[in-house]
Amino acid sequence: MKKSIKPSTYLAPVPAVMVSCGDMETSDIVTIAWTGTVNSEPPMLSISVRCSRYSYELIRKTGEFVVNLVDEAHLETLDGCGVVSGRDTDKFKKFGLTKQACEHVKAPAVAECPVSLECVVRQTVELNTHVMFVAEIVGATAKEEWTENGRLQIPEGELIAYIQNRYTQTGGTVGTYGYTAKK
Amino acid sequence: MKKSIKPSTYLAPVPAVMVSCGDMETSDIVTIAWTGTVNSEPPMLSISVRCSRYSYELIRKTGEFVVNLVDEAHLETLDGCGVVSGRDTDKFKKFGLTKQACEHVKAPAVAECPVSLECVVRQTVELNTHVMFVAEIVGATAKEEWTENGRLQIPEGELIAYIQNRYTQTGGTVGTYGYTAKK
Numbered sequence: 001m002k003k004s005i006k007p008s009t010y011l012a013p014v015p016a017v018m019v020s021c022g023d024m025e026t027s028d029i030v031t032i033a034w035t036g037t038v039n040s041e042p043p044m045l046s047i048s049v050r051c052s053r054y055s056y057e058l059i060r061k062t063g064e065f066v067v068n069l070v071d072e073a074h075l076e077t078l079d080g081c082g083v084v085s086g087r088d089t090d091k092f093k094k095f096g097l098t099k100q101a102c103e104h105v106k107a108p109a110v111a112e113c114p115v116s117l118e119c120v121v122r123q124t125v126e127l128n129t130h131v132m133f134v135a136e137i138v139g140a141t142a143k144e145e146w147t148e149n150g151r152l153q154i155p156e157g158e159l160i161a162y163i164q165n166r167y168t169q170t171g172g173t174v175g176t177y178g179y180t181a182k183k
Numbered sequence: 184m185k186k187s188i189k190p191s192t193y194l195a196p197v198p199a200v201m202v203s204c205g206d207m208e209t210s211d212i213v214t215i216a217w218t219g220t221v222n223s224e225p226p227m228l229s230i231s232v233r234c235s236r237y238s239y240e241l242i243r244k245t246g247e248f249v250v251n252l253v254d255e256a257h258l259e260t261l262d263g264c265g266v267v268s269g270r271d272t273d274k275f276k277k278f279g280l281t282k283q284a285c286e287h288v289k290a291p292a293v294a295e296c297p298v299s300l301e302c303v304v305r306q307t308v309e310l311n312t313h314v315m316f317v318a319e320i321v322g323a324t325a326k327e328e329w330t331e332n333g334r335l336q337i338p339e340g341e342l343i344a345y346i347q348n349r350y351t352q353t354g355g356t357v358g359t360y361g362y363t364a365k366k
């Protein structure tokens with residue numbers, strides 16, 4: 001039998017993404033692990049942000065943000081964007097990142113990230129330490145090498161996962177959805 | 184520059200977990216990837232479930248469920264619980280799983296899973312294809328080997344991640360939160 005432990009935010013592995021927000025002039029990037037897919041059609045996800053964050057103000061004002069998936073090559077930037085405040089630092093400048101104009105939202109995407117999901121807030125849920133923005137993915141861009149016939153094809157072993165307070169690698173495929181039914 | 188692709192549920196990697204619900208007599212297990220941490224204090228997570236699911240009815244009725252983290256040893260069960268309906272199959276029996284009584288909820292945990300998070304629904308958000316249950320983690324259990332001084336210590340490379348329609352391995356640690364600030 002398992003033993004009892006103190007409840008905590010133990011769901012794992014979770015994504016670790018860079019969320020960009022604001023507009024092409026005034027913008028910010030915040031590292032978020034409290035995110036998840038919440039609906040299939042239309043595609044929707046949620047991000048939870050602390051009210052004290054500069055990004056929170058920008059998202060609250062504009063109702064838009066971009067979720068940028070992060071590969072291992074950008075791990076330092078991912079971590080850096082989580083520990084520096086955008087209130088006194090332009091993170092695009094500090095980390096040498098490029099603002100990519102989006103088609104469907106005013107917020108800039110991070111050009112260097114392999115995949116960017118353009119999101120519009122549909123519902124806001126006030127929790128205790130965090131506010132959850134529930135948003136529809138209205139547009140998406142990916143780097144050419146990660147697409148096949150116009151569809152995203154994420155290569156194995158590139159994305160970063162977050163487990164407890166550790167960034168970890170993702171590895172090889174061990175099965176595909178429904179594989180046991182096909183046996 | 185990146186190229187435009189059709190928006191979809193591309194957030195990745197996401198967790199792939201087994202959610203158990205009901206009570207010690209009438210229960211079900213459903214595989215869920217549309218889940219995420221949403222609040223730090225108190226610890227909260229969300230799961231999104233299709234209304235057509237048998238588990239949806241049970242969670243709606245009881246307002247409780249258990250999120251069971253899944254390691255690679257239980258991949259077949261994870262996939263199987265996602266493709267079989269609990270309406271006509273007792274998944275605990277079919278997959279040879281053991282109901283573990285919980286301390287804080289009436290729903291059973293899956294004894295074979297390394298970590299179980301006992302959840303009570305605090306808010307229900309109706310979306311389009313899915314309903315999102317926003318829940319507080321009120322209790323937790325873990326297998327002895329995954330704890331250290333009463334706290335969870337998830338070993339490297341054990342948990343399964345979900346990327347597009349693939350179950351993938353998680354690997355070694357490449358950094359810990361805040362490591363760039365300490366440099």
